[in-house]
Amino acid sequence: MTAAAHRHTADVAATPVDTRHWIAGRRVESAAAFPDSSPIDGRPLAEVARGTVADADDAVAAAAAAFPAWAATPRAERARLLHAIADGVEGRLDDLARVETADNGALLRAHRRSVMPRVAHNFRFFADRALSLGRKDFETRGHRNHVSWDPAGPCALITPWNAPLMLATWKVAPALAAGNTVVLKPSEWSPLTASLLADIAAAAGLPPGVLNVLQGYGAEAGAALAAHPGVRRVSFTGSVPTGRRVAAAAATHLTPVSLELGGKSPLLVFADADLDLAADLAVGQYDNAGQVCLAATRLLVEEPVAEAFTRRLMDRAARLTPGDPREPGTDLGPLIHPRQLERVDGYVRRAVEEGARALLGGGPNSRLGGLHYLPTLLTDVDQDSEIVQEEVFGPVLTLQTFRGEDEAVRLADGTRFGLAAALATGDSRRAERVGARLTAGTVWVNCFYVRDLRAPFGGARQSGIGREGGGWSFDFYCDLKNTVTAPTPTPTDGGGHAEGSGHG
Known part of the structure; x- marks a missing residue:
C-alpha cells in the first residue's frame, strides 16, 4: 500500500475503509477532513473527507451526467444490478456489521442477525417491485389513459446515524430501481459503511456516477445538496429542526422533499392487556440505547394495572445487561456521541428538577463510564412537561396513567409528533376503536416493530412529510405521467377525412 493510499484508508474492526468521497466512479479527496471516533471507547477511527459546496457540485454533476443512460436502462437490467449489490452486501455482511458497530455503537449481534440482512433485502425488494410498476390502462370516452413512472433525476439522500446503512439503503434502493441517480450524504457521526457500500456497488457493476457518496457535515455538504438546483428529489431522515432547514432549502427550487423526522410515540396499556406481553413491549423500547425514532417512550397505563405493570417492567429492565456492544451478552450499548449523552442527561436532569421521579436509572452509568447511560424510567411527569413533549433519543421512558379510552x-395524541403508536389490549374491538383514533403513521397492536416493505412508512404532524415503502417510494422518486391517446381514426374509402371529422 502506498503512503497516499494509507492516508486515505482507515483500518476499522480489521476492515479497510476508504475515507474519501465516491464521485463519478472514483475516489475523491477534500482539502480538509473531520475526525470520526468510536462511541464504544472514544478511540479515533478515521479522518474522513469533509465535503464542500464544490464537492457537492461535483457529485450532483456526476449524477446528472450518469442519469440519461441509467434512466434508459431497462428495469430488468437495473434489477439485476441491484440484486448483485445485495449479493455483495451478503458477501461482506460481517465486515459491514463490525464496522457499523465500531462506528455507531449499536449491538453487533443485531447488525449480524437483522440489520445487515435487511440492507440486502432493501435492494432485492425494490429491484423486484420496480419490475411490477404500472397500472392497467383505462378508457375515457374512447381515449386510452396510460400512467407511467418516469425517473425524476439526481436525488440527494441525507441519512441519520442511528441505523446508518439500513436507513440509507431504504432510500438508495428505490431511487436507483426507479431509474434515478443518487448522491448519498451519510451522517458525520457514522459515515463509514456508506463508503463500503460504494465499493460494493462498484464491484457489482453499477455504472460510474449512478451512486455517489459525499462525506461531510450536514451544515456544509448536506445543506449544499438540499439547496442544489440540479437535484430533483431530496429525502431526509433526522431531527425536526434540521428537517425544517432541509425543506426551506429545497423550496428555493420547489424540489420535492420526503422527510422522516422525530417521534414521541406512546405505548397504551389497557387493563385487559396481557401485562407480561405489555412489559416485554415496554422494555424493548430501550433497544439501541433508545436511539430509535419509532421508540414508544411514553408509557400510558390504565390506572387499575399501573402498579402491576410497573413491577413487571422494572423486573425486566433490571435484567438488561449494559456493556460493550461487540459482546454477545450485551443488551444496551453506549450513546453515539458526547453531545448526545449531554442532551439525554440534560432532559432527565431538568425533568427531575421539575418534580419527576426516577423509578429506574436517572443518569450516566458510572460503573461503565464513557457514553453509557442507565436505562431510565420517570414517573410523576406532567403532560405538558419537556420530558413528555420532546424527543429525547436515549434510553429514557416516561410513565403516565389514564382512566378510559x-x-x-x-x-397519546397530546404532542406535536405522530410517527407511531403501540397499544396492548385483550379486546380486539377496543384495538380497532383506539387504533382508528390515534394520530400516527404506524399503529402496532400487541406487538412492536413488525415491518414489511410493502407497507407505507412515515409520520403525521411534525414527524414528517410523505411515505416510504412499497409503491409509495416510487410515487416519490418518480415523475408520474399520464399519456392520453385518442381513438384510432376510422379508415375511409377515399382516403379523406373520417366521417364526422371534417372542419365544416
Missing part, C-alpha cells in the same frame, strides 16, 4: 387517546 378517551383520556388514553388524548394523552
Whole structure:
C-alpha cells in the first residue's frame, strides 16, 4: 500500500475503509477532513473527507451526467444490478456489521442477525417491485389513459446515524430501481459503511456516477445538496429542526422533499392487556440505547394495572445487561456521541428538577463510564412537561396513567409528533376503536416493530412529510405521467377525412 493510499484508508474492526468521497466512479479527496471516533471507547477511527459546496457540485454533476443512460436502462437490467449489490452486501455482511458497530455503537449481534440482512433485502425488494410498476390502462370516452413512472433525476439522500446503512439503503434502493441517480450524504457521526457500500456497488457493476457518496457535515455538504438546483428529489431522515432547514432549502427550487423526522410515540396499556406481553413491549423500547425514532417512550397505563405493570417492567429492565456492544451478552450499548449523552442527561436532569421521579436509572452509568447511560424510567411527569413533549433519543421512558379510552387517546395524541403508536389490549374491538383514533403513521397492536416493505412508512404532524415503502417510494422518486391517446381514426374509402371529422 502506498503512503497516499494509507492516508486515505482507515483500518476499522480489521476492515479497510476508504475515507474519501465516491464521485463519478472514483475516489475523491477534500482539502480538509473531520475526525470520526468510536462511541464504544472514544478511540479515533478515521479522518474522513469533509465535503464542500464544490464537492457537492461535483457529485450532483456526476449524477446528472450518469442519469440519461441509467434512466434508459431497462428495469430488468437495473434489477439485476441491484440484486448483485445485495449479493455483495451478503458477501461482506460481517465486515459491514463490525464496522457499523465500531462506528455507531449499536449491538453487533443485531447488525449480524437483522440489520445487515435487511440492507440486502432493501435492494432485492425494490429491484423486484420496480419490475411490477404500472397500472392497467383505462378508457375515457374512447381515449386510452396510460400512467407511467418516469425517473425524476439526481436525488440527494441525507441519512441519520442511528441505523446508518439500513436507513440509507431504504432510500438508495428505490431511487436507483426507479431509474434515478443518487448522491448519498451519510451522517458525520457514522459515515463509514456508506463508503463500503460504494465499493460494493462498484464491484457489482453499477455504472460510474449512478451512486455517489459525499462525506461531510450536514451544515456544509448536506445543506449544499438540499439547496442544489440540479437535484430533483431530496429525502431526509433526522431531527425536526434540521428537517425544517432541509425543506426551506429545497423550496428555493420547489424540489420535492420526503422527510422522516422525530417521534414521541406512546405505548397504551389497557387493563385487559396481557401485562407480561405489555412489559416485554415496554422494555424493548430501550433497544439501541433508545436511539430509535419509532421508540414508544411514553408509557400510558390504565390506572387499575399501573402498579402491576410497573413491577413487571422494572423486573425486566433490571435484567438488561449494559456493556460493550461487540459482546454477545450485551443488551444496551453506549450513546453515539458526547453531545448526545449531554442532551439525554440534560432532559432527565431538568425533568427531575421539575418534580419527576426516577423509578429506574436517572443518569450516566458510572460503573461503565464513557457514553453509557442507565436505562431510565420517570414517573410523576406532567403532560405538558419537556420530558413528555420532546424527543429525547436515549434510553429514557416516561410513565403516565389514564382512566378510559378517551383520556388514553388524548394523552397519546397530546404532542406535536405522530410517527407511531403501540397499544396492548385483550379486546380486539377496543384495538380497532383506539387504533382508528390515534394520530400516527404506524399503529402496532400487541406487538412492536413488525415491518414489511410493502407497507407505507412515515409520520403525521411534525414527524414528517410523505411515505416510504412499497409503491409509495416510487410515487416519490418518480415523475408520474399520464399519456392520453385518442381513438384510432376510422379508415375511409377515399382516403379523406373520417366521417364526422371534417372542419365544416
